[in-house]
Structures are given as C-alpha cells and as structure tokens.
Amino acid sequence: MSTAGKALAEFIAEGTEILESLSRDLLLLDQQRGTEPDPEVINGIFRAAHSLKGLAALFGQERIAKLAHQTEDLLDRLRLGKLSLDDQVLDGLIESLDVLQSLLSEASREEATDSLGERVTTLGQRLADLGTVASASDEDPLDRLDLPAQVRAVFTEYEEHRLRENVRRGVALYRVRAAFDLSDFDTGLTELNARLKPLGEVVSTLPSSEPGGLSGIAFDLIFGAKVSSEELTQKLEGTPAQLFSIGIRPATPSPRPSESESEPEAVAPTLAAASVPARKTAKRKPRAPKAPTPEVVAEEVVATPTAKTTVLRALESEPAAETTEAHVPVRTLVQDPPTSRSGRGEGESARSLTQTVRVDISRLDALMNTVGELLLIKANLQRMVESVRQDPGTSLSKAWGQELSRETRQLERKLDALQEGLLEARMVPVGQVFDRLARLVRRIAREVGKEIDFIIGGGDVELDKLIVEELSDPLMHIIRNAIDHGAESPEARLAVGKPRRARISLHAEQKGNHVVIEVSDDGAGIDELGVRELALRKGLITEAQAREMSRRELLNLIFLPGFSTARSVSELSGRGVGLDVVKNNIGNLSGIIDVWSERGQGTAFHLTLPVTLAIIRALVVGVSGRTYAVPLNSVLEILSVKPAEIRTVERREVLDVRGSTLPLMRLARVFGHPEHHPDRYFVVVAGLAQERLGIAVDELQGQQDIVVKSLGGRLQGVRGISGAADLANRRTVLVLDVGALLEEGMSTERRRA
Amino acid sequence: MTSKILIVEDSRASRELIAATVESIPGLEAIPSSSGLEALKLLPQHDFALIITDINMPDINGLELIRFVKSNPALRDTPLFIITTEGRETDRDRGLALGAVEYLVKPFSPRSLEELVRRYLQLA
Numbered sequence: 001m002s003t004a005g006k007a008l009a010e011f012i013a014e015g016t017e018i019l020e021s022l023s024r025d026l027l028l029l030d031q032q033r034g035t036e037p038d039p040e041v042i043n044g045i046f047r048a049a050h051s052l053k054g055l056a057a058l059f060g061q062e063r064i065a066k067l068a069h070q071t072e073d074l075l076d077r078l079r080l081g082k083l084s085l086d087d088q089v090l091d092g093l094i095e096s097l098d099v100l101q102s103l104l105s106e107a108s109r110e111e112a113t114d115s116l117g118e119r120v121t122t123l124g125q126r127l128a129d130l131g132t133v134a135s136a137s138d139e140d141p142l143d144r145l146d147l148p149a150q151v152r153a154v155f156t157e158y159e160e161h162r163l164r165e166n167v168r169r170g171v172a173l174y175r176v177r178a179a180f181d182l183s184d185f186d187t188g189l190t191e192l193n194a195r196l197k198p199l200g201e202v203v204s205t206l207p208s209s210e211p212g213g214l215s216g217i218a219f220d221l222i223f224g225a226k227v228s229s230e231e232l233t234q235k236l237e238g239t240p241a242q243l244f245s246i247g248i249r250p251a252t253p254s255p256r257p258s259e260s261e262s263e264p265e266a267v268a269p270t271l272a273a274a275s276v277p278a279r280k281t282a283k284r285k286p287r288a289p290k291a292p293t294p295e296v297v298a299e300e301v302v303a304t305p306t307a308k309t310t311v312l313r314a315l316e317s318e319p320a321a322e323t324t325e326a327h328v329p330v331r332t333l334v335q336d337p338p339t340s341r342s343g344r345g346e347g348e349s350a351r352s353l354t355q356t357v358r359v360d361i362s363r364l365d366a367l368m369n370t371v372g373e374l375l376l377i378k379a380n381l382q383r384m385v386e387s388v389r390q391d392p393g394t395s396l397s398k399a400w401g402q403e404l405s406r407e408t409r410q411l412e413r414k415l416d417a418l419q420e421g422l423l424e425a426r427m428v429p430v431g432q433v434f435d436r437l438a439r440l441v442r443r444i445a446r447e448v449g450k451e452i453d454f455i456i457g458g459g460d461v462e463l464d465k466l467i468v469e470e471l472s473d474p475l476m477h478i479i480r481n482a483i484d485h486g487a488e489s490p491e492a493r494l495a496v497g498k499p500r501r502a503r504i505s506l507h508a509e510q511k512g513n514h515v516v517i518e519v520s521d522d523g524a525g526i527d528e529l530g531v532r533e534l535a536l537r538k539g540l541i542t543e544a545q546a547r548e549m550s551r552r553e554l555l556n557l558i559f560l561p562g563f564s565t566a567r568s569v570s571e572l573s574g575r576g577v578g579l580d581v582v583k584n585n586i587g588n589l590s591g592i593i594d595v596w597s598e599r600g601q602g603t604a605f606h607l608t609l610p611v612t613l614a615i616i617r618a619l620v621v622g623v624s625g626r627t628y629a630v631p632l633n634s635v636l637e638i639l640s641v642k643p644a645e646i647r648t649v650e651r652r653e654v655l656d657v658r659g660s661t662l663p664l665m666r667l668a669r670v671f672g673h674p675e676h677h678p679d680r681y682f683v684v685v686a687g688l689a690q691e692r693l694g695i696a697v698d699e700l701q702g703q704q705d706i707v708v709k710s711l712g713g714r715l716q717g718v719r720g721i722s723g724a725a726d727l728a729n730r731r732t733v734l735v736l737d738v739g740a741l742l743e744e745g746m747s748t749e750r751r752r753a
Numbered sequence: 754m755t756s757k758i759l760i761v762e763d764s765r766a767s768r769e770l771i772a773a774t775v776e777s778i779p780g781l782e783a784i785p786s787s788s789g790l791e792a793l794k795l796l797p798q799h800d801f802a803l804i805i806t807d808i809n810m811p812d813i814n815g816l817e818l819i820r821f822v823k824s825n826p827a828l829r830d831t832p833l834f835i836i837t838t839e840g841r842e843t844d845r846d847r848g849l850a851l852g853a854v855e856y857l858v859k860p861f862s863p864r865s866l867e868e869l870v871r872r873y874l875q876l877a
Contacts, residue, residue: 010765010769014765014766050809051763051764053859054764054859054860055764055766057859057860058859058860058861065860150820153816153851154820154847154851155816156808156816156844156847157843157844185793185794186791205812205817206813207793207813207817217793
C-alpha cells in the first residue's frame with residue numbers, strides 16, 4: 001500500500017472508531033430523553049466530534065472536518081450549559097452522525113458526491129440555528145468557591161463549567177487527595193476513579209509534584225459528591241485518599257458580565273488570561289482580570305489543607321446541601337455497551353488504546369488457512385500412528401508407538417487452542433450493527449409518522465466479524481419492513497385497542513454454535529391469504545400448489561423473487577429489492593431465515609446464523625462414489641434406514657422418526673449423480689431453526705475440521721453448495737449448504753407437484 | 754545523539770502524524786503518549802528536549818500537564834508546545850500563561866510544525 005493509501009486507511013479506521021463511540025453515546029442520550037442528560041455522556045460525544053474534526057482537518061478531509069466542526073460547536077454550547085438538550089438538538093445530532101458516516105464511507109472510496117455535499121451545507125446551517133439559550137445568571141458561582149487562584153488557572157473551560165453547575169445545584173465539592181508510588185500510580189488512580197465515579201462527578205484531576213521526588217506522585221481530584229460525606233468517607237476506606245471539603249460561600253448577587261450566547265468570550269475571567277505575555281502570533285481579546293495576579297506558575301499544588309478547607313475526618317459540620325436532582329439517569333439498555341468507550345473514563349480508556357491491536361481481517365483469514373493446513377497434517381499424523389499401531393509387521397517398538405500417539409494428542413490439543421484463539425480474535429459484538437439500526441429506526445419512524453418503541457437486546461452476543469458486517473443490510477431491510485408494513489399508525493392501533501406506540505424488537509441470542517437474531521413487531525401481521533392471492537396473480541405458484549400449502553408455506557412465499565406486497569413503492573421498502581435478496585444474503589452466510597406471523601398480533605423474523613464461517617467441524621459423507629462435507633453444527637442425528645422404510649406422502653418422500661414425519665432428500669438426486677440402491681441408506685438429519693430434513697447418503701467417512709473456502713467461477717452459484725475444503729488425504733471436496741438444502745427440500749416437491 | 758520529543762495526543766492518527774513529522778527532522782526521536790496520565794509515567798524515564806501536548810484529553814488535561822511540568826524542578830526547563838483547535842482561545846491562553854512557549858492550531862500542516870520545532874530547537 002502507498003503511503004497516501006496507508007494514511008487514508010489509518011484515518012478511516014480511527015474515524016470509524018470515533019463514530020462508533022459517538023453512536024453508542026447518542027443512543028444512550030436518546031434512551032435518556034426527557035431526563036437530565038449525564039454530563040459525562042455529553043462530554044464524551046463532544047470529545048468524539050472534537051477528535052474527528054481535528055483528525056479530518058489533519059488529513060485534508062474538508063467536508064468531514066466542516067460538519068464535525070459544526071457538530072462540535074453545537075455540543076460545546078450544550079456541554080457549557082449555553083443550550084438545553086431538546087428533541088430538535090438530539091435529532092440534529094443523530095442526523096449529523098448519519099451524514100458523517102456517509103461522508104466517511106465516501107472518503108474511503110475516495111468519492112465526494114454533490115448530493116452529500118448539499119446535505120452537509122443544509123445540516124450545518126440547521127445545527128447553527130438550533131437550540132434554546134439556557135438562562136444566564138449574572139453571578140459566577142466559581143467566585144464563591146474557596147479554590148486557590150493557581151488551581152483555577154489550570155481548569156479548562158469545560159471543567160470550569162462543570163464546577164459551576166455543581167455549585168449551582170448545591171452539590172458538595174471535595175478535594176480528594178491521594179499519593180501513589182511512581183511505579184503504579186496509573187493503576188492506583190484508575191482504581192480510585194472507579195470508586196469515586198458511582199458516588200459523583202470527578203471534575204478535574206490535578207497531578208502534583210508533591211510529595212514528588214523519586215518515590216511518589218500525588219493527585220488532587222476535584223470531586224462533586226452526590227452522596228453524604230459519611231458515605232463518601234466510608235466508600236473511600238482502604239484507599240490512600242484523603243478528603244477535604246471545598247468551602248462554598250453563599251450566593252450574593254454581584255454585578256458582572258453575563259455569560260450569554262451573545263458573549264461567548266465572556267467566560268469566567270481568570271488569572272491566567274490576565275497574565276498572558278504579549279505575543280505576535282496570538283489574536284485574542286483582552287479580558288479584565290478580576291483578581292490580582294500572582295506568579296504565573298505555582299510552585300506547588302494545593303497539597304496541604306488551607307485554612308479554608310476542612311478535614312472531614314475531624315468531623316466538621318456538613319458543608320453543603322445534598323443534590324436533589326438525579327445525577328445519572330438509569331440506563332435502559334438491556335446489555336452493557338459491548339466495548340469500553342474510547343476517549344472516555346479515567347485512565348482506562350487511555351490504556352485501552354495501547355492494548356488493542358487492529359488487524360486486517362484478511363490477515364486473520366490467512367492465519368486461519370494455515371491452521372486449516374496444520375489440522376490436515378495433524379489428521380495425517382494420526383492416520384500414520386493408527387496404521388503403525390495396527391500393523392503387526394512394523395519393526396517399531398510399542399513404546400515408541402505409544403509415545404508418538406501421546407505427542408499427536410498433545411498437538412491436537414494445542415491446535416484446538418490455537419484455532420479457538422483465532423476464532424475469538426475474529427469475534428465482534430453484534431451490537432455494533434444494532435446501534436446503527438437504532439438510529440435508522442428513529443429517522444424512518446419520524447418520516448412515516450409512526451410512534452415506535454425500539455427495543456434492543458443481546459447486543460453483546462459475538463459473531464465472526466465478516467458475518468456481522470454482512471448482517472447490516474438484511475436487518476435494515478427487515479426492520480424497514482416492520483416499520484413500513486408491520487407497525488400501524490397510532491390512530492389505527494388505538495382503534496383496535498392496542499397501545500398507541502408500536503414495539504419493534506431486535507434481539508440476539510446464542511444457541512450452541514449458532515446465533516439467533518429475532519426482529520419482531522406487534523403490528524398488523526402478514527395476511528397469508530393476501531400473500532397467496534398475490535403469488536397466484538404473479539404466477540409464482542399454481543392453484544393446485546396453493547391448495548396444498550400450509551399457512552407456514554404460504555407465509556414463506558414472501559421470500560420468492562419477484563414477490564412484493566408493497567402497494568406503493570415508498571422510499572423505505574419496495575425499491576426493487578425484495579426479501580428474496582435478504583434470504584440470499586443470509587443464505588450466503590450459511591444461515592437461514594424463518595418468518596412467523598399472526599394477523600393482528602405481529603410478525604417475527606428469525607435469522608439463524610453460524611457463529612463463524614472460518615473453521616467448522618464437518619461430517620464427511622459419500623454418495624455415488626463422490627465425497628461431500630456436511631457442517632456438523634447443523635447435523636442433529638444420523639439414522640440407518642432400509643429402503644422399505646421410506647414412504648411417499650403427497651408425492652414427497654418421508655421417514656417416520658419417533659412418531660413424527662421427516663421430509664427426506666436423496667443427495668444423489670439433488671446433484672444428478674447416478675443413484676445406487678444400497679441395502680441401507682444413512683440418513684443425516686439436518687436442522688436449522690425450525691426446519692428438519694433427512695439427507696440420504698451411501699456412506700459415512702468420519703468427522704474432520706475443515707476450513708471452508710468460497711467457490712469461484714462456475715461453481716459459485718450452485719445451490720446447495722457453500723464452498724470447498726481440503727481433506728486430510730489432500731482431496732478437495734464440496735461442502736453442503738444445509739440451509740439451502742432445507743429450502744430446496746420444501747420447494748422441490750412443490751415444483752414437482 | 755538524538756533528542757527526544759514527547760508527544761501527548763489522544764487521537765492516534767494525529768499522534769502518528771505529529772510523530773512522523775518530528776522524526777522527519779534528523780536527530781529527533783518522537784516518544785508518543787496517548788494520555789496525560791501516560792505522559793506523567795514517561796516524564797521521569799527520559800530527558801525530553803521538547804513536549805508537544807494536546808489540551809483536551811480524557812484523563813489529565815494538557816493544562817494540568819503543563820502546570821505539573823513547570824512546578825517540577827527537574828522538568829521546569831523543558832519547553833512545551835500546545836495543540837489547540839479553533840474556538841478554544843481561553844484554553845490556549847491559559848496554556849500559554851502556564852508556561853507553554855508555542856501553540857499550534859489544528860489543522861496545521863506538517864511543514865509548519867516542522868518549522869516551529871526546528872526554530873525552537875535551533876536546528877538548521
């Protein structure tokens with residue numbers, strides 16, 4: 001890759017990370033709508049926009065830099081309390097995230113479309129016009145705080161704002177002082193922060209060179225507590241922290257310049273600003289200093305309690321009233337955010353950057369292939385060991401044979417661990433996609449005037465990165481259908497006695513080595529008779545077939561190419577892309593899609609997907625002298641069946657298995673091989689989701705770990721085949737696509753009817 | 754004999770770009786750090802000829818880092834550059850008041866950073 005290409009890739013990678021964290025935090029804000037927003041979440045979003053702006057500008061991505069800057073500007077007003085968070089602001093932020101994502105995706109393709117450029121301009125203007133000005137007060141609460149001037153000089157504008165907010169609300173403020181050893185102060189500080197966070201807000205962390213020296217370092221944490229001093233003291237027991245209360249004088253209105261929108265420059269005047277040396281390069285407005293200026297640089301931090309601070313342990317009286325407002329609203333997310341937030345938290349986030357390595361998935365693929373080859377070598381070794389042990393003519397000693405066998409088993413265990421480790425490295429939480437979809441739901445619901453509660457669950461379930469990437473479009477399509485065709489308008493819902501707001505739920509759950517993702521709604525449901533009529537009209541099925549079809553089969557017609565129930569082509573669905581494409585996409589991931597619907601009750605789509613596509617355990621079977629591999633994760637059991645036990649019901653071959661009827665498919669017939677008529681068939685019972693199918697084969701050759709490789713060329717579109725794999729004896733075999741065969745099992749018979 | 758430059762910036766891509774620019778100057782070695790806290794750990798381990806720090810960072814902000822450096826006799830003479838963004842003049846002014854000698858406003862070109870570093874370290 002060229003240097004420029006590398007730089008772009010680096011920019012795209014970090015930009016993507018930033019937008020992901022932005023998206024998570026916006027989702028949190030969205031869920032906390034109507035409550036007091038958590039300042040830390042707002043600040044996290046601001047920091048993300050800020051980082052993206054700097055990053056984009058640095059890499060010459062002007063459109064991204066521009067919009068990120070406008071977004072940051074809005075967020076800055078928000079976090080500095082100059083703007084209140086209302087629906088318009090939140091919607092603006094969400095749209096800005098959407099546009100930023102599109103911009104990043106264009107940047108990665110080195111494109112820049114005019115339509116997106118226009119969106120940037122309009123949105124930028126909208127963001128600039130947004131917001132209600134929060135009421136300005138004419139006194140600066142900071143002036144009432146007993147904080148030495150040199151401490152105030154190191155607060156950033158934002159930290160000052162947070163302090164002001166805490167004073168305004170009557171929150172008790174403390175200076176938490178803790179000294180640590182130089183060797184592990186970061187760990188100590190992180191632990192202290194973790195203890196403090198649930199108890200209030202860490203406004204600022206001030207490192208001090210006292211006690212300094214070579215042995216230690218001390219920190220002063222400026223802390224706004226939302227618990228009583230007793231509880232704070234008790235919770236900090238066992239930590240090196242000392243607690244000092246910061247005195248707050250009662251408010252006395254004093255005339256001072258207000259901090260309104262019209263005067264963004266008029267922040268609390270500081271000592272620092274007053275003592276700025278004149279510089280040619282800097283253009284800045286002079287500010288009137290409020291206090292006499294001491295030395296610019298303080299020799300030491302406020303390390304020792306001054307006359308104004310009170311050591312709590314001396315049991316002085318309570319400093320200030322408790323806050324009455326809920327400080328951190330309850331999170332309504334079902335699952336924790338899948339990954340730690342970058343650029344947030346104390347210490348932890350900074351460290352996580354250094355402990356994470358981004359690896360191109362193709363490198364992991366290459367490693368996976370090597371593991372696959374090692375597995376073949378291991379299988380060959382095992383075969384050799386076995387033949388040596390069974391050959392009486394061999395001159396090798398028995399002890400040697402046993403040792404070789406032991407070593408091979410060791411190798412097998414290590415290879416298993418290696419394989420598992422590699423698979424884990426490819427896993428990402430499916431929540432990454434869910435978060436993106438949540439924003440989409442809000443936007444679409446607004447556009448079509450429906451009121452929807454979108455419920456997400458199981459976002460921490462992990463899947464192979466490649467599968468998660470491919471899930472985005474199919475899920476989006478299904479959710480769009482749910483909003484467009486499933487959820488009724490609020491009026492229509494009330495008319496049938498349903499709650500006004502429709503519920504759409506997106507839920508993932510791990511079941512063994514599969515993940516089931518369910519998209520369900522409590523809307524109108526699918527009218528299977530309407531589906532039947534439409535399928536007949538479009539010539540997708542014949543009258544005779546329609547008569548024989550069960551309700552479930554009728555519902556499944558919606559997956560046929562050319563089927564669309566959309567009466568009108570809206571922007572959401574019916575854009576020439578039907579559920580058949582969704583079904584194919586899921587099929588390409590070796591998954592299966594299933595639909596359940598009850599008129600008036602709602603609809604649910606179930607997507608059953610393998611956890612990984614990289615290495616699978618397979619059952620090797622033979623049919624008409626050819627060998628195939630069947631993924632073991634979809635094999636339920638194997639039966640041995642006499643030809644006489646195969647019955648034909650309504651022109652379909654079936655077996656009776658423990659009282660229930662199992663559809664049967666002869667693999668030789670499916671692939672057009674000459675059929676043998678053995679005395680016994682082996683029937684591999686395969687199942688995915690609710691579907692069951694018996695696949696008749698001539699012989700079973702054993703089990704093996706295989707690396708499935710995709711097929712190119714003429715074989716790519718062959719239905720029922722998902723790829724190829726090398727076996728231990730260096731033979732290449734085709735791997736069955738069980739999902740597709742299950743489909744085939746249902747429709748073949750129909751076609752023959 | 755190489756001179757070490759400490760770069761404190763929480764954006765990875767920016768950090769790498771600044772480091773690459775610094776290292777394009779012969780005789781300079783960039784020591785990157787992704788947070789104020791990490792910078793505090795690195796400070797006693799090397800003798801830095803220059804510190805370039807961002808101001809808004811998640812754990813310890815750049816202003817606090819400057820104050821820490823300036824109040825520590827062993828580090829006091831190390832020159833500091835601050836990186837700010839447009840619209841954060843108050844923060845920038847405080848940084849300069851605390852003892853930073855130069856500032857760069859994002860976005861800056863690698864060339865302007867290189868010139869500033871060369872001029873300050875009196876490199877040809």
